Amino acid sequence: MSKSFENIINVQPKRIVSLDEITQQEMLGKGQFGVVYRILYQGQTYAMKQIVKQTLIRHGKINSAVLELKIMYQLDHENIMKLITHFEDENNVYLILEYIDGSNLYDILKRDTRLQETYAIHYYRQIVSTLIYLHSRPTPILHRDIKPENILITKNNAIKLADFGSANSLAKDELRFTFEGTYLFMAPEIYLNKGYTQCVDIWSLGVLLFEILAGHSPFLNKEEENSLMTHEKQTVIRENVLNVRIRFPDTFPPLARDLVRKILRLEPQDRLRLEEVLKHPWLQNAEVLEQLPIVTKNPLENLVSQQISKFSESRKNNNNHLLKISELKKSINETQIQIMKGELEKQQLSEKLKELQEVNDDQTQSPNLVSPEKIVKIEEKYNRLKKEINQLQKEIIQNEMFINKNEMQQSKLNHYKSKIEKQKEIIEKLERELIQLDQKKKLEQINQDRELQEFTKLNNNRNIEQSTSNNSQYTSLLRVTIERFKEFMNFYRNIKQEPETDYESQEDQQWKKEYYAIKKSLQEEFKQEQNLLMKLENENQQLKIKLGQIEAQEQQVQKAEQIVTNLKYGCDLKQNRIDELKKIQQDLENKIDCLNRFIEYNKSSQ
Structure with missing residues (x-):
């Protein structure tokens, strides 16, 4: 239907x-x-x-x-x-x-891989000025889908911005939270589900500039694009965007590289404004060309596209003709069935008329008998009522089908709701684990601080013990100088060979070595803890992203619920209509019963 x-x-x-x-x-x-x-x-x-x-x-x-x-x-x-x-x-x-008699930027890049610098400057200046027009309106407009596919180029090398399907207006001090755009061109604040402003279009401008000069995206090279699956591409793009990992080729112009770096900043307030982009040396010092060569498709491509379009149109026309033929066949079959039914009814009526004529010939016409003309009229009414009943039955079947479809949609919605609830439970578990990990980290930090304090105390005590032992050694040496004169002379010779060291300084150096070794080990442990903290922060950010995605899914579910409520309202209206039709059907059946009784009465009276 x-x-x-x-x-x-x-x-x-x-x-x-x-x-x-x-x-x-x-x-x-x-x-x-x-x-x-x-x-x-x-x-x-x-x-x-x-x-x-x-x-x-x-x-x-x-x-x-x-x-x-x-x-x-x-x-x-x-x-x-x-x-x-x-x-x-x-x-x-x-x-x-x-x-627009020309082509789009995507087709040109697909054919030529990248643009020459003069063309890039010529087109890019027009794109920036167009965005300045959109953002400087009384109620600024966000495009949110700046990419080569939406930039058309005329034969006079003028650009035309198209496809405002993702666009929206933005009031003063207002933020947008919708997850909208194309993955490769979306700003980090959209991935992080933060509120965003016109700065998302500026980020897309930076990605566009890199792509038209390098021939590929800054966050996904051609090898990754050809080898990775869709979900793998999305994860790689998200990580590279959030960490602003840009891989410039060696052939990238230096001034353009500087402009890309100043646009593709993680924080929106750090990005260049559009007016500053126009004043950048890469756009200011470039030679403006009045007449650039026309960028159009090859004549062979035009011929092929025309032949394909003609073939598709002819195929569509053939399909339409086949559908019309099948519909005509169905209608012919239905009319044939109706003709057969009509012929049977005619035969029955003719037999009844013959019987009535025979009765009229044999007997005189009494007031109780009904004329054949009235019987024909009654039969016509009966046939008409039958047709109305058939139509009503068809409408009832169609409405029941519509109700069944709505029930299927309701079951799907319930299934999605259960999935979302499960995802929420998983997120709650992960949040609990994060809290436990944070507590463990704090306890480990406290234990490390205690160990450091104990170590410093032990080191101080060792220094004191070392000083007292050295004094006792000096007194013993003075008392037994004669007995250990040879040892002292050997010690003196060692001092001559190494004039800057003595027995005491060697022990001090050993303590220092131990101290520095322990200090290094502590520093390494501290670095490991810092790395763990960074990993946990990254996991926390990923969880936030998942939460944002789940909130977006909840918004979709709310929209779907609104659709279901509208459908339910339509179903209620259809049900009321069905009830009315059933009442009409009952009334018509009662009338038909009355007519049948009347006909039987006339037959019996004859």
Whole structure:
């Protein structure tokens, strides 16, 4: 059963347009939520984005689509793709946009790997000035998805910023917390689930500059991109972004390297502002080119894309024709069945009419008998009522199917809720373990402090004992000088060979060596403890990230619950309608019973 969703986009269009006024020419691209076509409207070429309403509802993107339209209607800048108007029908939303005869930055990088420095400066200056326009509005606008795919380049080498599906406005002193954007271009504060401002777009600018000059992302090289799985890529990207690990190639221009380092800072307040980016030497001292070579696709690529689009359109047309043929076959079969039923009913009615005519010929017409014309009318009413009952039964079956689907969605939601509760329990356990580890660390630190104090005390006592023993040795030597004269002479010779050392200083050096060895071991233990603390802090940060993800999942569950409540409300309305239809059905069945009784009465009276 095909569902229709009328007027889900509550935005006033600039022009009133219908699909009949538009002629489609070529498919330009296909995305997650729809298809983009090149069209002709009132003799001019435009791009038309066709979005399926059912996918918007399924992904909960109706509000973001409304916001995209409102934002694009407000914008008027030479480097931003213009929204001409929009309209909708039962199944789709249509956006008529400015047509850009060129290509996007992603296709150019895919073909040429990286841009020459002159092209990079020319394009980058336009992108920065476009973001200054967005951020300096009375209510600033965040784009939140600056990447090569969303930067179109005309044949005159002017850039056009497109795709405001992730954009949002930002009031003064307001923060956003939505996990929005593309992994490779998202700022650290988005990963850490902190509140963020326009600085996330500045971070994306730094990543974009690195990619157009190096040919790959600063946080994921080509080998990792080709070898790793999707979830592995995401973990590598997150770690590199949070630690700001940037690997510059040797061919990277020095001034551009300085600009990237000043933009890609962990703290948002440490990043360059957009006005400072424009004043950077890499952009200021560069030679501005008035006419750059046109960057377009190869003619072979154009031919191939045209042939593919024609083939896909013909395939779609064939599929549509096959669907129409199957529908016509079904309708033909249904009509044939109805004709067969009608012929049987005609035969029954003709037999009844013959019987009535025979009765009229034999007997005189009495007031109790009913004329054949009335019987025909009654039969027609009976047939009409039968058709109405069949239609009502179909509607009841359809409504029951709709209710079953809603019950399935409710069971899925309950399953997701149970999963989230389990994840919360795991996080609580991890938090408890962290607290226990912190307590253990504190106890170990206290024990280490005690051991250090005891060690210092022992060292002091040893020094005192050493001084007293040395005095006793001196007195004994003085008393037995004659008896140990030879030993003293040997000792004196050793002193001559090593004039700076004596018996006492050697013992002192031994104590010093022991002291420094113990000190080194303590320092190494202290370093190990510091490393453990760093590891625990990293684990704590990862747990915070997981908590942020779980909060985002909870928000999604809340949205899903809202959808379910709306669906329940629709189900209640459908159930009321079903009850009404059942009442009507009962009334009609009662009427049919009355008519059958009336017919039987007439037959018996005849």
